[in-house]
Amino acid sequence: MRNIKMTVEYDGSRYKGFQRLKDNEMTIQGKIESVLSKMEEEDIEIIGSGRTDMGVHACGQVVNFKTNSQYSVEKMQKYLYEYLPEDIVVKSIEEVDDRFHSRYNVKSKVYLYKIDNNKFHKVFSRKYATHIEKKLDLNLMKEASEYLVGEHDFTSFASSKSKKKSNVREINSISIQENNDLIEIYIEGNGFLYNMVRIIVGALIEVGHKKKTPQDIKTMLEDKDRSKASDTAQAKGLCLYKVKY
Amino acid sequence: MRNIKMTVEYDGSRYKGFQRLKDNEMTIQGKIESVLSKMEEEDIEIIGSGRTDMGVHACGQVVNFKTNSQYSVEKMQKYLYEYLPEDIVVKSIEEVDDRFHSRYNVKSKVYLYKIDNNKFHKVFSRKYATHIEKKLDLNLMKEASEYLVGEHDFTSFASSKSKKKSNVREINSISIQENNDLIEIYIEGNGFLYNMVRIIVGALIEVGHKKKTPQDIKTMLEDKDRSKASDTAQAKGLCLYKVKY
Incomplete structure (x- = not known):
């Protein structure tokens, strides 16, 4: 599987924090996973560098996820830009080494x-x-x-x-x-x-x-x-x- | 009557523009007049330096109004700060010469x-x-x-x-x-x-x-x-x- 790293900017005002909660609860992780999972009809789970609490913003949250998609990273970024709400934007995206983990590798x-x-x-x-x-x-x-x-x-x-x-x-x-x-x-x-x-x-x-x-x-x-x-x-x-x- | 000049900052996103429309329509002028009119139970009409359209913002809109209130300008500013929504803030306020008109006197x-x-x-x-x-x-x-x-x-x-x-x-x-x-x-x-x-x-x-x-x-x-x-x-x-x- 490919390992994709993304830097994400979000306005946390409307959200109950980064971490996914039950279905339909407004979280950053939930929004991103739901768009990614629709992209190629595979279940995508993203790993964040850490949680941010309810109402906290991010200019540079980093997440990674594994996917079987053959889309170019540019195409993934455009897809996310089109389907994510305007208060969550993927600023950069790249394919990284399989071992990269956005939480464990934080310096x-x-x-x-x-x-x-x-x-x-x-x-x-x-x-x-x-x-x-x-x-x-x-x-x-x-x-x-x-x-x-x-x-x-x-x-x-x-x-x-x-x-x-x-x-x-x-x-x-x-x-x-x-x-x-x-x-x-x-x-x-x-x-x-x-x-x-x-x-x-x-x-x-x-x-x-x-x-x-x-x-x-x-x-x-x-x-x-x-x-x-x-x-x-x-x-x-x-x-x-x-x-x- | 006293003549009061104010500089107002507002986020126009939620409003149908500066100029007062019918009752209950969201306008900047309408909001400010409604708070000022309650302050001393007198009908206050404000004059803006000009209109701003629906969705347009202001860092420094200037308005003036005539009032019989004996409140200090500091007290008026605090009253407005307390009762206006958080997307409209009076940044400065002063009593000015009777002849000052915020539209006619614009340089x-x-x-x-x-x-x-x-x-x-x-x-x-x-x-x-x-x-x-x-x-x-x-x-x-x-x-x-x-x-x-x-x-x-x-x-x-x-x-x-x-x-x-x-x-x-x-x-x-x-x-x-x-x-x-x-x-x-x-x-x-x-x-x-x-x-x-x-x-x-x-x-x-x-x-x-x-x-x-x-x-x-x-x-x-x-x-x-x-x-x-x-x-x-x-x-x-x-x-x-x-x-x-």
């Missing part, structure tokens, strides 16, 4: 979190950025983010629903910048626990509002205590930006 | 037209940019745009529905640039005929696709013939960017 993932920190929300990014009226101190947030970079036990920054054996993960970098009147937080890491990015952003927001100090973030990490996790930042500000292999 | 208007010229449309700007798959030659479009700058009779670039006495208007500038993987066309002028911006963009697209030469645009202007107007570019790519007084 790192980059998430982008957008915050609209203006007094009144911006109309055109209202679905892709979280509006926070009260001014954030970016310098304090940058200082706090430095404690998170590196290999740490992120127990304090995971949802209690996370059931992984080890909570040790490595964050390669966090960059916080302003762009087009929005605050953009890029977080790159080799793996993320359930809700980890949104809880990190929630903690950085508390620092930006001076409810926590940057040093409190260090203490939170050391405490390894889920009950100390900050509020989970809203889904709509989050985007799976890039998956690296 | 110039800037429109922005966005084109997504990628093979497959970009998910996150799908409602705010017109997708054109076939590559456009920007240099030819820039050359053509130079013929349009200045004072001209724009009869060939107006909808036949336009009923103005004179079709002479002045375009101050047209700039065409790429930004974030979208083509942005800014057009500033002292006045625009019905559908004029979208017909100009339609003509520039024909030039970009080499169906017309830049010189053909000059000929079109000289012909002053409505039947020669190019196709009207889609509403969703257009945004009333700024109104200058």
